[in-house]
Amino acid sequence: MTTVSHDERVVLLDDAGNSVGSAAKATVHHTETPLHLGFSCYLFDGAGRVLLTRRALGKQTWPGVWTNAFCGHPAPGENVEDAVRRRARQELGAALAEVVCVLPDFRYRARAADGTVENEVCPVFCALADGPVAAVPDEVMDLVWVGWDEVRAAASLDWAISPWARDQVPLLDAARLPSWAHPQG
Secondary structure: OOOOOOOOEEEEEOOOOOEEEEEEHHHHOOOOOOOEEOEEEEEEOOOOOEEEEEEOOOOOOOOOOEEOOEEEOOOOOOOHHHHHHHHHHHHHOOOEEEEEEEEOOOEEEEEOOOOOEEEEEOOEEEEEEOOOOOOOOOOEEEEEEEOHHHHHHHHOOOOOOOHHHHHHHHHHHHOOOOOOOOOOO
């Protein structure tokens, strides 16, 4: 199982999205998960392909599920873009050339088959990889670079991709993406 540091903390939020404190990440995700701050990132390569990853079986939430490149939680006081860059290194060994927040107001709540709830204000980022990706096995069990059409197809099937990615993909289709992200192909 992926170990979560007991000193790693997430930012708790009220319904308006304002910080109301923090809690240990190891204690936050359960059947009554409080609203907290997270993020999602879609990683593109120089050819406009996007990275899909399959979450490691030891992950606390949605183990073994295919999703966007990576997700995470900013620490209290940490800039969200800095947290995106940190998690790219931690999960994928990846450096990022560019990071753009595309859906700043995305919010979702989803319940996994085991009853665990995810409940986040979750800005969605697109990033351009700066070099190779080397997945960390405790975080990612598989990965594949695909065209946007394949991401769109996965999002159309409830069982094929994480619930947050399924909801984000149509919004990304409608959003103004950076020039290096080619969602139509």
